[in-house]
Amino acid sequence: MKIRNSILIVCLIVLSKSILIAGEGMWIPMLLQSLNEKEMQDMGMKFTADDIYSINHSSMKDAILLFGRGCTSEIISDEGLLLTNHHCGFGAIQKHSSVEHDYLTDGFWAMSREEELVNPGLTATLMLEMRDISKEVNNGVRADMTENERNAMISDNIKTLVEGFEKQSEYKAKIVPFYKGNQYYMIITETFKDIRLVGAPPSNIGKFGGDTDNWMWPRHTGDFSLFRIYVGKDGKPAEYSEDNIPYTPKYHFPISLQGTDLGDFTMVFGYPARTNEYLPSYALELITEIGNPQKIKLRETRLDIFRKYSEKDPEVRIQYATKHARVANYWKKMIGESSGVKRMHAIEDKREYEKQFVQWVNSSDYTKNEYSGMISGFENYYSQLKPLSLARDYFSEAVMGMEIVSFSFQYKNLVNLSRVKNPDKEKIANEIEKLKKRNTTFFKDYYKPIDKEVVAQMLKYYDQNIEGDFKPEFFAVIHKKYKSDYSAYTDMIFKKSIFDDEAALNNLLNNYKPKDYKVILKDPAFHVSDEFYDIYMSKIKTPYFNISKNIDSLQRKFMKAQMEMNPGKRFYPDANFTLRVSYGKVDGYKPRDAVNFRHFTTLEGIMDKENPDIYDYVVEDRLKELYMQKDYGKYADKDGSLHISFIASNHTTGGNSGSPVIDANGNLIGVNFDRAWEGTMSDLAYDPDVCRNISLDIRYFLFVVDKFAGAGYLVDEMDLVQ
Numbered sequence: 001m002k003i004r005n006s007i008l009i010v011c012l013i014v015l016s017k018s019i020l021i022a023g024e025g026m027w028i029p030m031l032l033q034s035l036n037e038k039e040m041q042d043m044g045m046k047f048t049a050d051d052i053y054s055i056n057h058s059s060m061k062d063a064i065l066l067f068g069r070g071c072t073s074e075i076i077s078d079e080g081l082l083l084t085n086h087h088c089g090f091g092a093i094q095k096h097s098s099v100e101h102d103y104l105t106d107g108f109w110a111m112s113r114e115e116e117l118v119n120p121g122l123t124a125t126l127m128l129e130m131r132d133i134s135k136e137v138n139n140g141v142r143a144d145m146t147e148n149e150r151n152a153m154i155s156d157n158i159k160t161l162v163e164g165f166e167k168q169s170e171y172k173a174k175i176v177p178f179y180k181g182n183q184y185y186m187i188i189t190e191t192f193k194d195i196r197l198v199g200a201p202p203s204n205i206g207k208f209g210g211d212t213d214n215w216m217w218p219r220h221t222g223d224f225s226l227f228r229i230y231v232g233k234d235g236k237p238a239e240y241s242e243d244n245i246p247y248t249p250k251y252h253f254p255i256s257l258q259g260t261d262l263g264d265f266t267m268v269f270g271y272p273a274r275t276n277e278y279l280p281s282y283a284l285e286l287i288t289e290i291g292n293p294q295k296i297k298l299r300e301t302r303l304d305i306f307r308k309y310s311e312k313d314p315e316v317r318i319q320y321a322t323k324h325a326r327v328a329n330y331w332k333k334m335i336g337e338s339s340g341v342k343r344m345h346a347i348e349d350k351r352e353y354e355k356q357f358v359q360w361v362n363s364s365d366y367t368k369n370e371y372s373g374m375i376s377g378f379e380n381y382y383s384q385l386k387p388l389s390l391a392r393d394y395f396s397e398a399v400m401g402m403e404i405v406s407f408s409f410q411y412k413n414l415v416n417l418s419r420v421k422n423p424d425k426e427k428i429a430n431e432i433e434k435l436k437k438r439n440t441t442f443f444k445d446y447y448k449p450i451d452k453e454v455v456a457q458m459l460k461y462y463d464q465n466i467e468g469d470f471k472p473e474f475f476a477v478i479h480k481k482y483k484s485d486y487s488a489y490t491d492m493i494f495k496k497s498i499f500d501d502e503a504a505l506n507n508l509l510n511n512y513k514p515k516d517y518k519v520i521l522k523d524p525a526f527h528v529s530d531e532f533y534d535i536y537m538s539k540i541k542t543p544y545f546n547i548s549k550n551i552d553s554l555q556r557k558f559m560k561a562q563m564e565m566n567p568g569k570r571f572y573p574d575a576n577f578t579l580r581v582s583y584g585k586v587d588g589y590k591p592r593d594a595v596n597f598r599h600f601t602t603l604e605g606i607m608d609k610e611n612p613d614i615y616d617y618v619v620e621d622r623l624k625e626l627y628m629q630k631d632y633g634k635y636a637d638k639d640g641s642l643h644i645s646f647i648a649s650n651h652t653t654g655g656n657s658g659s660p661v662i663d664a665n666g667n668l669i670g671v672n673f674d675r676a677w678e679g680t681m682s683d684l685a686y687d688p689d690v691c692r693n694i695s696l697d698i699r700y701f702l703f704v705v706d707k708f709a710g711a712g713y714l715v716d717e718m719d720l721v722q
């Protein structure tokens with residue numbers, strides 16, 4: 001009896017674990033039928049893998065587009081209406097904004113097709129088909145080849161295959177490695193080039209909670225914006241023209257007004273950019289215990305300086321708003337990621353796993369032959385990589401973080417064009433035009449006192465943390481001539497440089513003669529950036545690249561070995577900016593002792609957070625009015641309240657922003673826009689207990705469009721399911 005009970009308990013634990021674990025993974029659309037369909041249906045899904053991805057008839061994939069270069073979007077009407085996040089449309093909204101029409105602050109609603117705004121350069125890309133092309137890519141690759149020979153052969157094959165495809169097709173193709181280069185898929189796409197802005201809520205809805213609430217639950221952000229795809233009269237992608245017509249998609253998502261309940265099936269379909277779930281422990285250690293903490297400190301220093309001046313001067317706050325959001329976003333993510341990995345003991349778990357792996361390798365002649373020495377190989381490569389990786393991080397975070405330094409570096413090309421024997425006048429003239437434009441954009445959002453403090457701090461941190469070999473010569477000058485006073489050296493830079501002076505720079509460009517390159521070379525800001533650049537090119541870039549190449553080929557074999565070691569296990573490939581399906585369940589979580597998070601938020605929560613004195617928590621009068629009247633119409637939940645956002649256990653990452661969240665019936669119920677803080681390590685290790693994606697409740701979107709903005713005619717265009 002006793003034994004029976006304990007067996008039962010073990011079974012229950014195993015069972016409940018396997019139920020919870022349904023959530024991890026970003027799956028390949030064309031393999032769903034064989035790998036996932038059954039589990040998805042067991043979890044409640046009422047449609048089939050073929051409804052998600054098919055090349056024979058229209059399917060959900062025909063309504064999902066890569067938005068710009070980094071987000072996902074979905075089509076929600078048969079006239080090409082495209083839904084994505086506010087933070088994804090932000091750049092476009094900002095470009096149309098001016099003091100007279102501040103669409104960022106006030107929102108924007110095209111009340112007719114004519115009012116929709118054109119966005120030159122903005123694209124949306126549809127995946128038409130994916131093909132497993134591993135065999136063709138590996139054609140001619142032999143086991144006795146060196147890694148370099150192998151890589152060259154594969155690159156050649158890829159080039160030939162893509163060219164071959166594109167020659168006979170109107171579409172574009174690219175070939176992408178999956179499973180660390182153990183498989184290759186050809187991705188066939190069509191890119192739309194006339195994407196017009198249709199609507200955006202005011203920032204205090206679309207960015208409500210700002211950077212304060214970013215990466216956190218409970219969340220109340222109305223993070224959406226609306227666009228429309230236009231095509232030529234032939235229905236094909238075309239550059240903007242007045243004659244273009246709205247796109248008729250093969251598929252668009254119906255929208256559910258039903259809402260979600262705890263435990264409901266959800267699916268996220270979009271473009272996750274990068275994950276690294278199969279790294280060895282040494283890599284995890286380098287990222288979370290060395291790289292992240294250093295980068296966090298460097299970013300924190302800059303953010304503190306931004307904040308200090310932004311609080312004093314609202315104009316500075318606007319100038320540095322985008323910079324602040326960009327720096328703060330991954331600053332916060334890295335903190336969450338490192339502490340999540342620690343909390344999970346992910347490094348220790350990997351070490352344990354590596355021990356088992358070595359045992360497995362030693363268990364047969366075949367495995368010994370194929371896979372011996374891999375873990376110690378990783379150890380060796382990562383210890384070589386460490387100083388280089390740190391220096392590289394300091395280049396991207398500290399050196400590029402000094403605005404005057406990274407900006408002056410843009411003049412390098414002009415110097416190079418000028419210092420040759422017979423300078424090409426035309427090329428120089430073009431370069432000067434480019435630089436003049438850059439000057440305008442740079443100085444529009446530049447505040448010298450901020451940069452001055454940043455430069456002094458970044459130089460100090462670089463000096464203190466980076467090995468002597470990677471230090472430019474000017475550091476010796478700082479120590480000798482400036483008695484190690486980084487601020488004094490910085491003062492000298494700003495006193496003598498013209499790169500902090502728009503008028504002086506334009507004057508140089510307007511009267512530029514090739515011999516003037518000497519003025520640039522002598523400039524102390526340019527001098528600093530040039531010395532940094534030399535060090536990077538001569539001592540960091542190539543060795544880093546070479547070690548990384550060795551690691552990549554080891555990682556490819558490690559992936560293959562792991563799949564052989566666990567033949568029963570389903571492996572999903574790391575995210576690589578290709579279309580993927582994640583699925584999970586609506587679920588709250590327990591972030592810490594005694595705290596239990598519910599799975600949804602409501603308008604009440606917005607009113608609770610309201611604070612007219614804090615920028616991130618200002619609530620529009622119109623929204624307050626609607627709240628007072630409790631007039632939510634058909635957008636109210638069955639509990640009577642207006643739901644704002646919800647969380648579920650779908651495995652997502654950057655790039656999934658804007659992805660549709662789909663219910664068991666295939667209807668749109670939300671738009672993915674973030675992850676919850678405690679689960680941000682899911683790019684490296686997924687913990688089913690706390691990894692949650694955050695989605696906008698689609699009914700809040702409809703409510704804002706219809707009731708708040710009075711753009712109900714847009715809702716008429718959509719298919720609402722009661």
Ligand code: ARG
Nearest residue numbers: 087210211214215325329674
């Ligand atoms: N954390 C979300 C995503 O990477 C949202 C970022 C934009 N929002 C913000 N408050 N900065 O990337």
Ligand code: GLU
Nearest residue numbers: 653654655656657674675
């Ligand atoms: N906000 C992220 C994006 O822009 C999604 C959040 C995440 O990393 O999961 O793609």
